[in-house]
Amino acid sequence: MDKKTINIALAGFGTVGTGLAKIIRENKSWIERRTGKRLVIKKILVRDLTKVRSFVPDPDARFTSNMDDLLMDKGIDIVVELMGGIEEAFTLIDSSLRSGKHVVTANKALLAEKGNELFALASEKKLGLYYEASVAGGIPIVQTLKDSLAGNKIKSITGILNGTANFILSEMTSKGLDFSTALNAAQENGYAEADPTLDIEGIDAAHKLTILIRLAHGADYPLGILPIQGISRVNAKDISLAGEFGYVLKLIAQVREKSEHLQAGIFPALLPCDHILAKVDGPFNSILLEGNAVGPIMLYGQGAGDLPTGSAVLSDIMSLAKDNSAIDNTGFKENILPKAQIVEPELAVYRHYFRMSALDKPGVLSAVSGVMGEHNISIAQAVQKPGPEGKNVPIVFLTHRAQLKSVYSALKVIDKFDFITAPTVHYRIL
Numbered sequence: 001m002d003k004k005t006i007n008i009a010l011a012g013f014g015t016v017g018t019g020l021a022k023i024i025r026e027n028k029s030w031i032e033r034r035t036g037k038r039l040v041i042k043k044i045l046v047r048d049l050t051k052v053r054s055f056v057p058d059p060d061a062r063f064t065s066n067m068d069d070l071l072m073d074k075g076i077d078i079v080v081e082l083m084g085g086i087e088e089a090f091t092l093i094d095s096s097l098r099s100g101k102h103v104v105t106a107n108k109a110l111l112a113e114k115g116n117e118l119f120a121l122a123s124e125k126k127l128g129l130y131y132e133a134s135v136a137g138g139i140p141i142v143q144t145l146k147d148s149l150a151g152n153k154i155k156s157i158t159g160i161l162n163g164t165a166n167f168i169l170s171e172m173t174s175k176g177l178d179f180s181t182a183l184n185a186a187q188e189n190g191y192a193e194a195d196p197t198l199d200i201e202g203i204d205a206a207h208k209l210t211i212l213i214r215l216a217h218g219a220d221y222p223l224g225i226l227p228i229q230g231i232s233r234v235n236a237k238d239i240s241l242a243g244e245f246g247y248v249l250k251l252i253a254q255v256r257e258k259s260e261h262l263q264a265g266i267f268p269a270l271l272p273c274d275h276i277l278a279k280v281d282g283p284f285n286s287i288l289l290e291g292n293a294v295g296p297i298m299l300y301g302q303g304a305g306d307l308p309t310g311s312a313v314l315s316d317i318m319s320l321a322k323d324n325s326a327i328d329n330t331g332f333k334e335n336i337l338p339k340a341q342i343v344e345p346e347l348a349v350y351r352h353y354f355r356m357s358a359l360d361k362p363g364v365l366s367a368v369s370g371v372m373g374e375h376n377i378s379i380a381q382a383v384q385k386p387g388p389e390g391k392n393v394p395i396v397f398l399t400h401r402a403q404l405k406s407v408y409s410a411l412k413v414i415d416k417f418d419f420i421t422a423p424t425v426h427y428r429i430l
């Protein structure tokens, strides 16, 4: 943009919108030194004009609750969508692009669901639709994949992409809490929403993974067919048993590339305690990448919060504000990305953890290991925890690498044995 002043319309003045406004004020001269531009927040769209705001924006900014005030204003260069939600955010972004304005957004849910449509429109209009803050808050993963690692074929991405889930699992691990107590702690500390469904059921991490897949592989993996398993059924018993074997449980988002085909999903998994992601605790996020040229790279930082997320939003605004900014929304030349070639999820191979609840009687171990053998699952360790004779006891198996399909078939048989008293708990091991 060749103007000296860049006018911004901020749609949303909650956690992230306020954080962004604070950084723009605090780092004003620094931003001018880097871009040669003055960033001015001209309009702020909110739902409730009567709400008392924790931060007072500069006098240039005018609050409105009418979206058209942003869209009709020809002086606005960039619309920054920080409202969240799908329908209204879509309308705002679509209309902003149609009225010739660049857009910056942090809205992963919208990009995961309707990104293709919006990227096609942005490309047709030759406008920016930037979204650094949509994945892992302050961690600069979008730019890293789009630019810094653009020459690499990305072989795998393994991430802890949801701070709420990671906080809950960390509390369960370090304090021995059960799931609901740890969830309450997350809510009390402001790490979980009143309705935590998106976070604890893995849906938020899935939104972010679909965005990463587009950036890393130039392909669209439809959200509707991405395998998603959250943490709401994680039992403190498994966290404690995993610890005894030297593992921690984490909610993992993963995509692996094999012969141009993608294997992806969100699932809780056991990580050896010396795994580089095992030490990512509390609300932090981390992403471990493997590029075919660069090798492994790990990014770590705050995946949410006003200033970290505001920092990512600001980086997009500054990129667009620079005179020499060449628009690059997806990191690929195609206007519409092709559908990903997908490996059937059940063909994925991992090591596995099983916890069976069984009656303590002779022949149990040999019957179970017999079924595993028939399904090509080789046992690495089996431990029966002591319990009162004849009563229910936990038996833990750690296996060598085996296909998920074999695991699911074996468990169907095992769980029908009359000595098995509850469905077997199964986690993958990374």
Ligand SMILES: NC(=O)c1ccc[n+]([C@@H]2O[C@H](COP(=O)([O-])OP(=O)(O)OC[C@H]3O[C@@H](n4cnc5c(N)ncnc54)[C@H](OP(=O)(O)O)[C@@H]3O)[C@@H](O)[C@H]2O)c1
Residues within 6 Å of the ligand: 011, 012, 013, 014, 015, 016, 017, 045, 046, 047, 048, 049, 051, 065, 081, 082, 083, 084, 085, 088, 106, 107, 108, 109, 133, 134, 137, 303, 304, 305, 306, 309
């Ligand atoms: N919070 C984080 O740490 C974080 C991290 C990464 C990404 N994100 C993403 O960033 C976006 C914003 O998150 P947030 O946490 O800042 O949300 P928030 O605190 O709930 O703030 C939302 C803001 O948008 C306004 N708003 C919502 N719907 C509106 C509508 N229909 N019309 C006009 N204004 C509307 C609200 O107005 P009122 O103030 O009047 O209610 C409020 O100012 C979301 O897409 C979120 O997923 C957030």
